[in-house]
Structure formats: structure tokens, C-alpha cells
Amino acid sequence: MSRLYDTVEPSVVDEQMLLQAVEEQGPKGEAGKIAKREGLDFADVTSLRLDFKNILKIDNLDQFKSLVKLQLDNNIIERIEGLSSLIHLEWLDLSFNNIECIEGLDKLTKLRDVTLYNNRITQLENMDSLTQLHVFSAGNNKLERLENIAYLRRFKNLNSLNLDGNPFCQNPGYKPFAISHLPALVYLDYRLVDEQMREAANEYNNNRYSVEAMMQDEAAALKKQEEIAKKEADFQHHKEAYVEGLDGSYLFDAMFNEDTEAPKLLKLPGVDELMTLFKSRFTSICQEIAKYGLTEHKRRQEEINSFFSCIEEAISINKQACVECIENFENYKRKEFLDINNLVDSTVIEKKIGEINNEITAMWTALMGYEMQLVDQLEDTIRDFERNFADMVTTFVEQVQGFITQCRELENAHNEKLSDIAVVTLEKYMKNELEEELPEELRNIFVDKDTLMNSVSASHDGHLLKIDNKEDEIVTKANSAMQTLIERIHREEIQRNRSRVSEINRLIDHYKEELDNIDPGSI
Numbered sequence: 001m002s003r004l005y006d007t008v009e010p011s012v013v014d015e016q017m018l019l020q021a022v023e024e025q026g027p028k029g030e031a032g033k034i035a036k037r038e039g040l041d042f043a044d045v046t047s048l049r050l051d052f053k054n055i056l057k058i059d060n061l062d063q064f065k066s067l068v069k070l071q072l073d074n075n076i077i078e079r080i081e082g083l084s085s086l087i088h089l090e091w092l093d094l095s096f097n098n099i100e101c102i103e104g105l106d107k108l109t110k111l112r113d114v115t116l117y118n119n120r121i122t123q124l125e126n127m128d129s130l131t132q133l134h135v136f137s138a139g140n141n142k143l144e145r146l147e148n149i150a151y152l153r154r155f156k157n158l159n160s161l162n163l164d165g166n167p168f169c170q171n172p173g174y175k176p177f178a179i180s181h182l183p184a185l186v187y188l189d190y191r192l193v194d195e196q197m198r199e200a201a202n203e204y205n206n207n208r209y210s211v212e213a214m215m216q217d218e219a220a221a222l223k224k225q226e227e228i229a230k231k232e233a234d235f236q237h238h239k240e241a242y243v244e245g246l247d248g249s250y251l252f253d254a255m256f257n258e259d260t261e262a263p264k265l266l267k268l269p270g271v272d273e274l275m276t277l278f279k280s281r282f283t284s285i286c287q288e289i290a291k292y293g294l295t296e297h298k299r300r301q302e303e304i305n306s307f308f309s310c311i312e313e314a315i316s317i318n319k320q321a322c323v324e325c326i327e328n329f330e331n332y333k334r335k336e337f338l339d340i341n342n343l344v345d346s347t348v349i350e351k352k353i354g355e356i357n358n359e360i361t362a363m364w365t366a367l368m369g370y371e372m373q374l375v376d377q378l379e380d381t382i383r384d385f386e387r388n389f390a391d392m393v394t395t396f397v398e399q400v401q402g403f404i405t406q407c408r409e410l411e412n413a414h415n416e417k418l419s420d421i422a423v424v425t426l427e428k429y430m431k432n433e434l435e436e437e438l439p440e441e442l443r444n445i446f447v448d449k450d451t452l453m454n455s456v457s458a459s460h461d462g463h464l465l466k467i468d469n470k471e472d473e474i475v476t477k478a479n480s481a482m483q484t485l486i487e488r489i490h491r492e493e494i495q496r497n498r499s500r501v502s503e504i505n506r507l508i509d510h511y512k513e514e515l516d517n518i519d520p521g522s523i
Helices: 015-025 029-038 147-154 174-181 195-240 250-257 271-341 346-430 440-445 449-516
Strands: 047-049 055-057 069-071 091-093 113-115 135-137 160-162
Touching: 015 047, 147 174, 174 195, 195 271, 250 271, 250 449, 271 346, 271 449, 346 449, 440 449
Parallel strands: 047 069, 069 091, 091 113, 113 135, 135 160
Antiparallel strands: none
């Protein structure tokens, strides 16, 4: 589409343009003068119009943190970009531009109304995060395939849609396809969708059956997504309990996946049955570790929650006592200031001021006393928690180490049986007593007993290393997390205490300054 300003040099969205736009669209008259005098804060702007400015690239909008409505229509914008910080945006107009691809909207999850009318878009895509979308206009673009409409089914709140002017609108099945595939539509191309239109659409070209098939596909896809989400949530839960990868055969599989000797040794006669039993018992122990880990994680979390609840309660009770102390002083001060206002004798006034000053000092002593009581109380609580939590972590680690020892014993027992099978097989091989011919991989290590046993030993050492590494990982994570938590608790308590002491001193300074500036005639 030709525009009168196509020959004009493209504009840049700079500070001057934004300032001018905000001033033009801001309050007028005296309110406008005040706003201009006090300075315009882009962070407070909720609506911004940047239309007909020959803008080529969207830029410099990061400061508009509160923006709800943005108008960028009738420019020469080629890409949707520079909008990711506008997380409160609900209304976006990018019509009459040169946009070819829908992109850059991932962070704008509050968008309800999006207009992309009269651009060069060939596909509806990259809008999955716009779950609040109610109104969408992409008319006069280059959409050719009706399948683009099916993409819009994910927007369950979409009730107003304009696609008029796209190539697929020439298809007689366009409106029936749109209506039957988007059951929540109220308006299509600015026309009300009534029941008669919907029934006709469902019958047209057997669209009803394609919709049913699509709904089945969507249900299957949703189920798969839910399964993936559950799997990720379960993994995260196990990770927080330091037992990720132990609720199945993952550790066992890892032992053999990186074992270059295992594929050879697994071809020994009778090893298949041995492996099946080994895997079953090993996996069972791993699952016990995972189950125990989740149980202990829950106990530790309950202990943490109980601790912080006690801390909050102690702080709240102490705060209430301080508030009462300050309120009592405020009442006293108000009465004494009124009394001073009625006095004329300077000696009596000075005496009163001295008494008030003594009360301020007494209040400081009382408030600092409350703070010291709280510090002592919190120190005891933290010390008890630290001891209890350390005991819980120690118990967890020791129990896990016990399980891991069982895994090692299983590996040792398996290795002994494997070694026996290997030696017996080697002896038969040397005497040509084997009923079946050995695979080539085995023949390569059946040179002599030392070569064979080196292969068995290398496999065994690799398995033990995997087991040891898993044990170290669990122990390190548990102890490190405990240390981090304890350090954070102590750090936050120190910061709280310093902040509270500073707050008390500022309050006392305020009261003393107020007393120093007292003017009996002005009270």
C-alpha cells in the first residue's frame, strides 16, 4: 500500500520522539504545565500513540513499564521487536506496516486485543503465550492456507476475529471453516456469528468430521503435554530432594551405557539371566532411596516452614510491643506539648522539655531492650533449628549411604558371578568344549585369563565409580544446601537487626529534633 510519506526518511524511536508523544497525549492546561515542570516519568505512562511517524524499527520503549495500550499503526515497521519489557500491555495496534512474520510477543501474556491488519504476514504463528487474547485482526495480509485458522483454536477466549482481505477468503469454504473450527467466535469479519450460521458451517463439506478429528488430535496432544509437564515436575521434586534419577533404572543404565566392556561380557553364556536379576534388585534399591529421599525432603521442608513461622511470630509479637511503646509516648508527648503551649514561664518550659527528653531516652532504652530480647530469642530459635536440621541431614545422608552400600554389594556380587562365568567359559573355550561358537567380540578378550579378567575388572571399576559419584553427589548437595540455608538465615537476621537498630535511632533522632524545634506559641 502506498503512503504519502513513503519517500520520507525513516524515523527513529528516540527520546525526543517519545517525549514529544507523551507531552502531546498527556494532560492539558494547568495540569499539563505542572506535569511538564515536574518532569515526565515514562514509567507512569499507560497509553502511547506513535502512529503516522514513518517508524522503521521499534526501539527505546523499555522505560514504559506500565504501558497498557500501544498504537504503532501506519508506519513502515518490518519486524515486531523491542516490546518484551511491556509486560502489562493489553492492546497493541501494528496495522498498516510492512511486517512479514509474527514474532516478539512471547512476554506479552496480558495482550487481549492485537491488530496486525494490512501487513505482509503469510502465517499465523508464535502467539502461543497470548492466552488472554479476545480480539485479533489480521485482515489484508497474505494468508493463503485455511490451516492458519486452525492455529487460532488454542485461544479459548478469542471471540472477535477479522481475516477479511486475505487470499484464502476467496475460498467458499473460508467462513464455514472458520466458524466450525472456532466455536467461541462471536464476531467474524465484523459480522455476528449466529446459530444458523454455525449449523450451516458444521454441515458444509463435512467440516464437522474434520473438526472432530482435530479435537481428538488436540486432546491427544494435550494429554502428551500434561504427561511431559508431570514428568518435569516429578524430576524437579526429586531434584529438590537430592534423589533425581533414582526413581527407576537410570543409575543402572548409566553404569552400562558408558561401559565399553559390557557389550562383550553380556555375550557370555548365562549372563542374560544374571543381568535381569541384577537390574531388578539394583533398581529396587534405587527406588527405595528415591522414596526415602522424598519423605525426608518433606520432613525437612516442614521443619523449615515451622522455623520461619516461629521467627515471624516472634517478630510480630515484638513489633506489637514496640508499637504500644511508641503509641504511649505519642500520647504522652501530645499532652505535654499542649501543656507547654499554655506555659509562659521559661524555667517551667525548660523543665518540661527536659522531662520529655528523658522520656525519649527511656523510650530508646525500652525499644532497644525489646530488640535485644528479640535478638536473644531468635538466636536461641536459630540455634535449635540449626541443630535439628543438621541432625535431619546427617540422618538422611547416613541412611542414603547405607542404601548405596547395598548397591555396591550387589555390584560386587554380580562381578563375582560374572568372573566365575568368564573363567569357566574360558576354560571350556581353551578345551574346545563349548557347544556354540563364541562371538568375535568375546574371542578378542579370550586370548588368556589375564586379558579376560582385565576386561571384567574394568567393567566392575566403572560401575563402582558411577555408584561412588552418585553417593558423593547426594551428600554434597544435601550438606551444601544446609550450609547455604543456615548462612542465609544468619545473614538475614544480621540485616534485620541492623535495620531495626537504625530505624529506632532514626525515630529517636526525629523526636529529639522535634523537641529541639519546639515553639510553644505554635503548638
